[in-house]
Amino acid sequence: MGFNGEVLVGRGETFIAALSELWNWEEEVYDDWPLRDGWRAVHVRTPSFGDELAEFAEAADSPVLACLAVESDMGHIRGISAAGHWEAWLNPDRAAHLRAWDAVDDEIGGGLYPDGNPENHARVNSLKAKFEAELEADRLEAARAGAAWAEQSGLYADTATIEEILAMPWKPQAQQGFFALLAALGIADPESEG
DSSP states (O other), rough: OOOOEEEEEEHHHHHHHHHHSSHHHHHHHEEEEOOOOGGGEEEESOOOOHHHHHHHHHHHHOOEEEEEEEEETTEEEEEETEEEEEEEEESHHHHHHHHHHHHHHHHSSSSSTTTTTTHHHHHHHHHHHHHHHHHHHHHHHHOOOOHHHHHHHTTOOHHHHHHHHHHSSOSSHHHHHHHHHHHHTSSSSSSGOO
């Protein structure tokens, strides 16, 4: 079983106070990493969905980053700051596969199994290729948005470095890709990817 859950990153006491309001520290917080200059990364069991991350960032009065990891296979990164909202993917091929699987499962009304109908699996593969191409095409824009997030957060990050991190195969440790991103942003030391 791989790494699951969401890693939330923010800065200051208001970040910790907001986190404690939304997640029970004793039961829902798995790990807590102090990072550079008052930044912290906290691994929570229950991920934020929809507008919850924006509400959390407002309560935290801090730019925030989140990375939802699924079985260490892929990571969905989201960031909120005065620069707006941005998102990116680690191991986008895996993300595209999960999205395609869900789409076909919805199309057939549930019951898609690994050893099921070959036509359904051909449809999964077709959609996976389409979704993966979309995510690949969006990578540069995601890297630019990540650099804008860093600037609004009082940090500096090079767009090309962010794009390089997003392009790397982080298998089977997607969460390490997120900590590599934090290091590129100047929030974490390169060896902090616990």
